[in-house]
Structures are given as C-alpha cells and as structure tokens.
Amino acid sequence: MSTARAVLVAITVSLVGPHLASAQTSPEMTFFITSVNPGKGADLGGLQGADAHCQKLAEAVGVKNRTWRAYLSTQGPSGESARDRIAPQGQMNWRNAKGVIVARNVTELQAADTKVNKEMALTEKGESPQRHDIMTGSQADGSTFKVAEDRTCNNWTSSTTGSAQLGHYDRQGGGDAPTSWNSAHASRGCSVEALRGTGGDGLFYCFAIK
Numbered sequence: 001m002s003t004a005r006a007v008l009v010a011i012t013v014s015l016v017g018p019h020l021a022s023a024q025t026s027p028e029m030t031f032f033i034t035s036v037n038p039g040k041g042a043d044l045g046g047l048q049g050a051d052a053h054c055q056k057l058a059e060a061v062g063v064k065n066r067t068w069r070a071y072l073s074t075q076g077p078s079g080e081s082a083r084d085r086i087a088p089q090g091q092m093n094w095r096n097a098k099g100v101i102v103a104r105n106v107t108e109l110q111a112a113d114t115k116v117n118k119e120m121a122l123t124e125k126g127e128s129p130q131r132h133d134i135m136t137g138s139q140a141d142g143s144t145f146k147v148a149e150d151r152t153c154n155n156w157t158s159s160t161t162g163s164a165q166l167g168h169y170d171r172q173g174g175g176d177a178p179t180s181w182n183s184a185h186a187s188r189g190c191s192v193e194a195l196r197g198t199g200g201d202g203l204f205y206c207f208a209i210k
Contacts, residue, residue, distance in 0.1 A: 024126035025061040026099030030092070030208035032058070033134060033169060035123035037202030042135060042153035042164045042190035044204075047072060047080065050156055054206035057124045061097075071182070071205035073137040073144040073165075074155040082182070083110065083142025086207040094207055097126035110142055116181040118170035124206075132173055133166040133187070133200025140183040153190035163187045166200060173199065 034057055044050040050070035058068055071082040086092075087106040094103050102120050103109035109116065122128060137152035138144065145151045150162035167182035168175075175185025182205075187198045195202045 025063060025097045025124060026095065027063060028095045028099045029058070029061075029063050029097050029124065030066065031094040031096055031102050032124040032206050033121055033129055034203045034206060035125050035127065035129075037192065037195075039192075041159040041192040041195055041202050042156060042162075042187070043159040044070075044072075044156040046156050047074060047085075050204065058206070058208075061124050063124070066208040067210050068206050069209050071136055071138070071142075071207055072156060073139075073142070073152060075137070075145055075150070075152050076155065079144040079155075081143045082136055082138045086209060092207075092209070096120055097122045097124055106142070110140075114181065116169065116171075118172075121169040121181070121205075123203075129169060129201065129203055131196070131200045131203075132168045132170045133184075133195070133198055133203075134169050134181075135164045135187075135195075135200070135202060135204045136167050136182045137165050138167075138182050139165075140177065140180055142182065151186060158190050159192070160190060162190050164190060164195070166198065 038053050050072055054068035054070050069085045073082045074080050093101050095101050102115045151165040153162045153164045163186040165186055167180055168184045171179045177184050188194045
C-alpha cells in the first residue's frame with residue numbers, strides 16, 4: 001500500500017470508526033440490557049458502580065445527556081427497590097435501542113403482559129444477549145427481598161458469597177417463575193463463573209430517569 005493510500009485509509013477510519021458502534025442505536029434509547037459485565041461478576045461496586053456502568057455503555061454508543069439507573073434492588077434496613085430507583089418521577093416512555101417504546105410507566109413495565117421480552121429487550125448496541133439470565137435482586141413487583149437470605153450478592157459488592165436473584169429477558173427457561181423478566185430464580189453464586197454456570201453473563205437492565 002502506498003503512503004498516500006495508507007494516509008487516506010487512516011483518515012477514513014478515524015472519521016467513521018467512532019460512529020460504527022452506535023449505528024444501530026437510536027438517540028431516543030432510554031432502556032437497555034448491558035452488553036457486558038464490568039468484570040467482577042455480581043460485584044458491581046454497589047449501586048453507584050452499577051449506575052456508572054449504565055452511563056458508560058450508553059455514552060459509548062452516542063446516547064448522552066441522560067441520567068441512568070440500574071434496575072437493581074438492595075437488601076437490609078436501608079434497602080432500595082429497583083422499581084423506585086428507575087421511576088422517581090413517575091411517567092417515563094422507556095424506549096429500546098431501536099427507539100421502540102417498551103413501557104410508558106412503571107405500571108406497564110411491571111404488568112403481566114409487559115413488553116420486556118426477547119424481541120424488545122436489547123443491549124445498548126441493539127443486540128440480544130447470548131444468555132438469558134439478567135441480575136435484578138428483586139421480587140416480581142420490583143421490590144426488595146425482605147428475607148435474610150442474600151439475593152443481591154451483598155448489595156452488589158461481592159463476587160464470592162451469596163447469590164443474585166435473576167430474571168429471564170426472553171421470558172422462558174427454568175426456575176420458580178421461568179417467564180418472569182425480573183424474578184425467575186436465584187444464581188448459583190456471585191462470581192463470573194457461577195453466573196455463567198447458572199445461565200447468564202452478569203448483565204443487568206438500565207433505565208434512563210431523565
């Protein structure tokens with residue numbers, strides 16, 4: 001390749017490259033499943049770390065100027081529910097990476113006929129996850145678990161002890177409630193290996209709150 005041609009290719013890549021990842025993502029996206037885990041299984045650095053991961057992934061595909069919250073509950077006296085975390089302002093039209101409305105408010109989101117399913121629940125890149133288990137730490141109504149048993153991997157700070165309550169984004173499979181998108185069954189553990197062994201990749205749902 002000549003020097004002039006090499007320079008032209010380099011310039012083209014530098015101009016086009018940054019937009020390739022977001023080519024399939026609508027700027028209206030306000031809901032997605034994380035495409036990757038931060039790297040430490042269910043240890044997300046707590047809710048703050050999980051929210052930051054949502055923010056990072058959204059901005060990487062060009063969706064900026066939004067505030068994101070992970071759909072994750074925590075346990076204990078000061079436990080937060082995933083439901084309350086994502087809907088502090090009530091009404092919200094949540095759109096997937098294709099720009100299609102998945103739910104207009106938290107009531108629609110938590111309804112039995114919710115549109116959170118295999119066709120609508122996509123990653124920030126507009127793709128379907130490879131495994132169907134999604135971490136939530138939540139009961140079916142989006143509330144926190146009151147039981148002593150750990151269902152949030154020590155409030156998303158552990159990759160060793162405990163377990164994580166999982167949902168099935170594709171609304172099928174096994175567990176106590178196989179068709180539940182947010183509360184199908186618990187994981188085998190909190191490590192990357194344990195989550196993969198159960199049927200997931202340590203992914204979670206992200207919602208924009210504004």
